[in-house]
Amino acid sequence: MYRIIRKKILNAAVVQMEIEAPLVAAKAKAGQFIILRVDEEGERIPLTVAGTCSEEGTVKIIFQIAGATTYLLSQKREGEFLRDFSGPLGCAARTEGIQKVCLVAGGVGAAIALPVAEAFFRGKADVTAIVGFRSRELVILEEEFRAASDRTFFTTDDGSFGEKGSVTLPLARLLAGGERFDEIFAVGPLVMMKYVVETARPYQIPVTVSMNPIMIDGTGMCGGCRLSLLREGKKIMKFACVDGPDFDGYEVDFDEAIARNRMYAEFERKAYERTCNLFGRAEK
Ligand SMILES: Cc1cc2nc3c(=O)[nH]c(=O)nc-3n(C[C@H](O)[C@H](O)[C@H](O)COP(=O)(O)OP(=O)(O)OC[C@H]3O[C@@H](n4cnc5c(N)ncnc54)[C@H](O)[C@@H]3O)c2cc1C
Numbered sequence: 001m002y003r004i005i006r007k008k009i010l011n012a013a014v015v016q017m018e019i020e021a022p023l024v025a026a027k028a029k030a031g032q033f034i035i036l037r038v039d040e041e042g043e044r045i046p047l048t049v050a051g052t053c054s055e056e057g058t059v060k061i062i063f064q065i066a067g068a069t070t071y072l073l074s075q076k077r078e079g080e081f082l083r084d085f086s087g088p089l090g091c092a093a094r095t096e097g098i099q100k101v102c103l104v105a106g107g108v109g110a111a112i113a114l115p116v117a118e119a120f121f122r123g124k125a126d127v128t129a130i131v132g133f134r135s136r137e138l139v140i141l142e143e144e145f146r147a148a149s150d151r152t153f154f155t156t157d158d159g160s161f162g163e164k165g166s167v168t169l170p171l172a173r174l175l176a177g178g179e180r181f182d183e184i185f186a187v188g189p190l191v192m193m194k195y196v197v198e199t200a201r202p203y204q205i206p207v208t209v210s211m212n213p214i215m216i217d218g219t220g221m222c223g224g225c226r227l228s229l230l231r232e233g234k235k236i237m238k239f240a241c242v243d244g245p246d247f248d249g250y251e252v253d254f255d256e257a258i259a260r261n262r263m264y265a266e267f268e269r270k271a272y273e274r275t276c277n278l279f280g281r282a283e284k
């Protein structure tokens with residue numbers, strides 16, 4: 001059992017928790033994730049390690065209430081326990097040898113990008129962060145990104161905070177103005193990452209994308225997280241949980257990934273409604 005040490009509401013749909021899990025805290029690196037179960041009957045869900053404190057033995061997670069399990073998790077209070085908290089899983093983000101990086105994050109992807117930005121920043125890379133949200137009320141981790149970057153650009157779809165429009169606008173402007181990066185690291189909705197790749201393509205700047213397909217065991221056994229890459233005209237299969245979650249954005253078959261992600265949408269909607277009805281909450 002894993003105790004919730006601290007809980008903080010970041011916005012109406014995003015919660016931060018620090019969980020007592022000393023073995024995970026001692027090993028986890030930026031870019032890795034954990035798989036948790038809220039209770040005995042619970043579904044296994046992957047969440048990125050958003051930070052660790054080795055003295056306290058705690059692991060920070062930041063999650064968006066997206067459906068049944070994240071809703072149940074959000075209802076847990078400080079001092080209560082989670083059934084399972086396994087990790088660290090997946091490969092750490094590759095930061096060596098990169099001197100100038102641009103992180104592009106959308107929505108709760110900000111929670112996944114922040115530890116990577118911090119790792120680059122600690123490694124003395126020049127860090128530009130472009131972080132986008134739908135509107136001002138959904139902005140999270142603003143101060144944290146400012147502290148872990150040399151330059152930050154915020155965008156919102158409705159222009160209520162930062163620049164109006166999507167994250168690709170400042171990116172396109174920087175690239176058109178002659179800015180060059182050793183790498184662009186993108187994380188957020190699949191469509192957003194696809195467009196980041198297309199924005200960078202004319203400049204041939206390497207793009208790493210952090211993929212978040214459905215995961216079940218997180219150890220390469222179930223095949224749930226399989227992903228197609230197109231490499232030198234050939235289709236090759238990878239498992240995001242053990243080969244990723246980071247991949248070369250130019251190789252990812254985004255159209256297939258988008259279709260696979262929608263496969264369980266109806267089932268997930270019903271599970272969410274059932275859970276919310278149990279807790280007496282309005283439907284999504
Ligand atoms: C490596 C990795 C890291 C992630 N890190 C974060 C994070 O730091 N913060 C965060 O808010 N979210 C993160 N996610 C997404 C998070 O796992 C899902 O939002 C969560 O599983 C939703 O579960 P649910 O039951 O609440 O919602 P559901 O209603 O079951 O699903 C809502 C949506 O979440 C996704 N999802 C559902 N089940 C899974 C699953 N088992 N594995 C992966 N995705 C799923 C699907 O896109 C689905 O459409 C990460 C996903 C992966 C693969």
Ligand code: FES
Pocket residue numbers: 214215216217218219220221222223224225226239240241242
């Ligand atoms: S989650 Fe089962 S193979 Fe990756």
